[in-house]
Amino acid sequence: MTDAELAELVKSALLKVAPDLAGEEFAAEKRFRDQFEVDSMDLLNFMIELHRTTGIDIPERDYPKLETLAGCVAYLKTKGFGK
Amino acid sequence: MTLMRKITYREAVREALKEALECDERVFLMGEDVGRYGGAYACSKGLLQEFGEQRIRDTPLSESGFVGAGIGAALGGMRPVIEIMTVNFSLLALDQIVNNAATLRHMSGGQLSVPIVIRMATGAGRQLAAQHSHSLECWFAHIPGIKVLAPATVADARGMLWTAILDPDPVVIFEHATLYNEEGEVGAEGDLGVDIECAAVRRAGRDATIITYGGSLKKSLAATEQLASDGIDCEVIDLRALRPLDDKAIMASVVKTHRAVIVDEGWRSGSLSAEISARIMEQALYDLDAPVARVCSAEVPIPYPRHLEIAATPQPEAIVGAVRGVMRK
Amino acid sequence: MIEFRMPSLGADMEAATLVEWVKKPGDRLKRGDVIAVVETQKGAIEIEVFNDGVLDEILTNIGEKVPVGRAIATIRGMDEALGPALRAAVPVAAPEKIAPVTAPPEEAARPPPETRVVQAQITPAARRRAQELGVDLAAVKPGLGGVVGLDQVEAARPVIKERPGILFDEMRNAIAAAMARSHREIPHYYVTSTIDVSRLMDWLEAENSRRSVPARLIYAVPLMRAAALALKETPELNGHYEEGRFEPAGRVNMGVAVAMRGGGLIAPAILEAEILDMDELMERLRDLVARVRGGRLRSSELSQGTVTFSNLGEETADSVLPLIYPPQVAIIGCGQIAERPWADHGAVVVRRTLTVSVAGDHRVSDGRRAAQFLTHFQQLLHNPEKL
Numbered sequence: 001m002t003d004a005e006l007a008e009l010v011k012s013a014l015l016k017v018a019p020d021l022a023g024e025e026f027a028a029e030k031r032f033r034d035q036f037e038v039d040s041m042d043l044l045n046f047m048i049e050l051h052r053t054t055g056i057d058i059p060e061r062d063y064p065k066l067e068t069l070a071g072c073v074a075y076l077k078t079k080g081f082g083k
Numbered sequence: 084m085t086l087m088r089k090i091t092y093r094e095a096v097r098e099a100l101k102e103a104l105e106c107d108e109r110v111f112l113m114g115e116d117v118g119r120y121g122g123a124y125a126c127s128k129g130l131l132q133e134f135g136e137q138r139i140r141d142t143p144l145s146e147s148g149f150v151g152a153g154i155g156a157a158l159g160g161m162r163p164v165i166e167i168m169t170v171n172f173s174l175l176a177l178d179q180i181v182n183n184a185a186t187l188r189h190m191s192g193g194q195l196s197v198p199i200v201i202r203m204a205t206g207a208g209r210q211l212a213a214q215h216s217h218s219l220e221c222w223f224a225h226i227p228g229i230k231v232l233a234p235a236t237v238a239d240a241r242g243m244l245w246t247a248i249l250d251p252d253p254v255v256i257f258e259h260a261t262l263y264n265e266e267g268e269v270g271a272e273g274d275l276g277v278d279i280e281c282a283a284v285r286r287a288g289r290d291a292t293i294i295t296y297g298g299s300l301k302k303s304l305a306a307t308e309q310l311a312s313d314g315i316d317c318e319v320i321d322l323r324a325l326r327p328l329d330d331k332a333i334m335a336s337v338v339k340t341h342r343a344v345i346v347d348e349g350w351r352s353g354s355l356s357a358e359i360s361a362r363i364m365e366q367a368l369y370d371l372d373a374p375v376a377r378v379c380s381a382e383v384p385i386p387y388p389r390h391l392e393i394a395a396t397p398q399p400e401a402i403v404g405a406v407r408g409v410m411r412k
Numbered sequence: 413m414i415e416f417r418m419p420s421l422g423a424d425m426e427a428a429t430l431v432e433w434v435k436k437p438g439d440r441l442k443r444g445d446v447i448a449v450v451e452t453q454k455g456a457i458e459i460e461v462f463n464d465g466v467l468d469e470i471l472t473n474i475g476e477k478v479p480v481g482r483a484i485a486t487i488r489g490m491d492e493a494l495g496p497a498l499r500a501a502v503p504v505a506a507p508e509k510i511a512p513v514t515a516p517p518e519e520a521a522r523p524p525p526e527t528r529v530v531q532a533q534i535t536p537a538a539r540r541r542a543q544e545l546g547v548d549l550a551a552v553k554p555g556l557g558g559v560v561g562l563d564q565v566e567a568a569r570p571v572i573k574e575r576p577g578i579l580f581d582e583m584r585n586a587i588a589a590a591m592a593r594s595h596r597e598i599p600h601y602y603v604t605s606t607i608d609v610s611r612l613m614d615w616l617e618a619e620n621s622r623r624s625v626p627a628r629l630i631y632a633v634p635l636m637r638a639a640a641l642a643l644k645e646t647p648e649l650n651g652h653y654e655e656g657r658f659e660p661a662g663r664v665n666m667g668v669a670v671a672m673r674g675g676g677l678i679a680p681a682i683l684e685a686e687i688l689d690m691d692e693l694m695e696r697l698r699d700l701v702a703r704v705r706g707g708r709l710r711s712s713e714l715s716q717g718t719v720t721f722s723n724l725g726e727e728t729a730d731s732v733l734p735l736i737y738p739p740q741v742a743i744i745g746c747g748q749i750a751e752r753p754w755a756d757h758g759a760v761v762v763r764r765t766l767t768v769s770v771a772g773d774h775r776v777s778d779g780r781r782a783a784q785f786l787t788h789f790q791q792l793l794h795n796p797e798k799l
Binding site: 009018020021033036037039040041044045047048050051052057058059060 | 545617620621624625627628630631632671673697698701705725726727
């Protein structure tokens with residue numbers, strides 16, 4: 001998968017969890033927590049959705065790597081997803 | 084970066100044959116009028132002069148006979164390219180193709196392999212009337228033991244032959260008769276050996292998927308132009324391989340667009356479009372926003388008068404109508 | 413026969429607009445069944461019935477504004493006679509009523525063709541999308557050819573973004589009214605404690621590392637569990653104060669403050685929180701938050717809270733001194749988890765800490781009770797394996 005396709009996948013996962021964010025601009029390097037009003041419950045649900053769509057088991061200590069859109073894309077690539 | 088050049092489909096076929104004959108001495112071409120006449124569609128013009136009678140062999144008017152002979156040559160270690168003038172005449176060789184070529188590997192428990200390539204012209208559009216306008220690709224796509232290809236572009240006509248020759252099992256290549264004069268781009272050195280298993284997305288789109296092959300590709304692309312001006316963005320999939328079918332590519336597209344239109348020059352009943360429709364139903368039912376639509380030839384023997392021949396075969400207007408139908412627009 | 417009256421849905425809700433009847437006359441009802449849906453400043457609320465029975469008569473029409481306390485339906489017991497509405501519909505075999513029965517049977521049997529309803533044709537993709545979006549297919553208008561496709565479902569999708577303009581203004585008003593009443597009527601006192609949650613967080617991290625992603629817990633859950641257990645021991649912090657009297661609650665219906673994107677705040681309750689284990693609490697919390705965001709709560713969740721728990725969350729502030737939500741008598745507020753220098757057996761170490769405040773209604777409890785709650789709360793959090 002290309003970076004753009006991975007970014008779309010990440011966005012869809014977040015939108016599944018928070019559908020009211022549809023239509024919002026996603027800044028790649030800004031933390032989700034800072035761009036949108038998402039809290040720990042939203043972010044955990046987002047991790048669950050990512051886990052569900054990619055099959056990757058995400059340990060809690062990796063959560064800080066998944067705080068931005070760019071971070072998520074990079075993380076998925078290091079885990080070999082979409083090769 | 085390889086330079087691209089423009090040649091005709093016919094020239095692409097000829098270049099592919101020439102290259103194969105040059106690269107591998109086991110390869111030879113056999114068929115009616117392939118030698119002295121240069122090929123019924125001029126695909127082997129000049130090859131007899133270049134490669135001689137042993138390698139460019141004119142055959143008698145006996146499809147069953149010379150296809151059988153080709154199978155025998157292949158069993159003996161050669162790599163024959165058998166040209167059957169058109170699919171209409173292949174009916175006379177069906178027993179050889181189905182009961183020998185397709186089944187000898189199975190019946191011999193793997194001891195025998197039949198590495199033949201059969202090339203045939205196919206389809207309607209030249210006012211050759213009922214007995215010479217068939218599109219019977221679906222009959223061949225029905226038979227386990229052979230591969231079936233339908234190069235719709237000049238690049239595929241150039242590149243599929245070599246991969247087919249290298250295949251240890253029979254490969255049947257259908258060249259739509261209306262494509263021979265079409266021009267298209269190939270790389271400077273030719274496209275030796277393109278894959279023969281995958282479909283290709285000829286036009287990416289969002290709203291509906293058109294699935295087609297062979298001579299119907301250009302009609303489908305023409306339809307998308309008209310639809311685009313109405314704001315309908317179509318994806319066009321060129322099957323390239325009719326057996327095996329590239330389910331993965333088909334479903335990936337249908338899951339994306341939710342709507343499928345299959346354009347198949349065969350008659351609708353028991354056609355390849357019916358098979359593809361069934362597979363879409365099996366694998367992507369819950370992604371469909373409309374029933375799968377099919378644009379096929381009318382259930383009549385193909386007529387001789389031009390206006391009736393056009394009316395009986397898939398045309399861009401009918402494809403546009405089918406896409407509108409699945410869009411409910 | 414009982415009259416089912418419009419229940420109160422919160423401290424400052426006076427009326428609601430009836431938007432949907434979920435049950436119809438003749439339907440069997442169980443306690444807790446949703447009977448109707450009303451629209452309030454806080455969004456759509458599902459109204460639950462308190463009794464078993466059969467819905468007899470509907471007394472309020474869709475679109476009517478219904479004040480709290482107005483009878484909106486009658487419910488009869490299972491064996492009771494039919495109410496007037498249904499009695500009229502049943503054909504009576506008395507002699508004077510023979511006239512309609514003598515009509516030719518074929519005419520009565522054949523339904524008039526114009527009223528035959530055409531089954532909606534719903535595409536598989538549309539059906540699936542409707543399920544994803546929570547759109548009711550029966551309410552979707554078919555498109556061309558009578559087909560309900562993706563376009564029709566997307567068009568029927570509840571557009572949350574457009575509502576804030578109206579909804580959140582009204583919600584702000586409702587919150588303002590409730591908080592003003594709280595400040596005006598309830599004499600608040602506050603007791604605060606900063607506690608060492610390192611053991612809790614270590615335990616939680618170990619626990620979550622053993623669990624797959626969907627089964628993990630957020631740290632609010634053990635806090636809520638500990639709070640619910642501790643509240644069992646200090647009943648003066650759990651219940652309702654109304655008309656000069658305090659009614660302690662037998663159960664801990666824990667209101668959870670949930671922030672809504674767009675600026676609203678609502679505190680629906682997880683009922684009987686004290687008997688739920690942490691996995692159950694996590695699931696209820698997840699479900700509650702999802703329904704808050706989707707604007708679909710139940711009347712019991714808004715009216716039956718007996719205490720409220722307000723967790724500020726990560727990257728917020730160190731402590732919060734919240735206002736009690738009437739008619740409750742206490743609220744527990746937790747600030748963010750922060751590393752602090754900590755004294756442990758004479759040495760200075762760094763620990764993860766959290767500041768928790770309890771606000772109490774001084775008419776019902778005093779600082780000592782709240783402090784006892786905090787001590788107990790803290791003890792429970794120091795032994796997270798036992799939670």
